[in-house]
Amino acid sequence: MLKSTATKRVADLTVRQLEEIIERAVLRALDKFASGDYDPDEGLTLKPDVAARLEKSLRETKQGKRGIPHEEVWKRLGLE
Numbered sequence: 001m002l003k004s005t006a007t008k009r010v011a012d013l014t015v016r017q018l019e020e021i022i023e024r025a026v027l028r029a030l031d032k033f034a035s036g037d038y039d040p041d042e043g044l045t046l047k048p049d050v051a052a053r054l055e056k057s058l059r060e061t062k063q064g065k066r067g068i069p070h071e072e073v074w075k076r077l078g079l080e
Contacts, residue, residue, distance in 0.1 A: 010018065032038045046054065057067070074080050 013021070029038075061067075071080075
């Protein structure tokens with residue numbers, strides 16, 4: 001396991017040490033995300049037109065209306 005790297009530079013680390021640091025950071029981020037405590041948009045506000053479109057979409061979904069089928073999206077984007 002990696003000992004304290006507080007005084008090390010990245011250039012002084014072995015590949016394995018760097019991999020361990022990255023792995024721990026990724027696992028912490030995944031744990032935070034999985035726990036529901038992670039919101040990458042926290043503190044940001046929606047532009048009024050985006051908020052209106054989102055509200056409209058949510059209303060329509062509650063009314064049973066469906067969006068564009070994924071096959072149509074693929075076709076429009078040329079991803080078929």
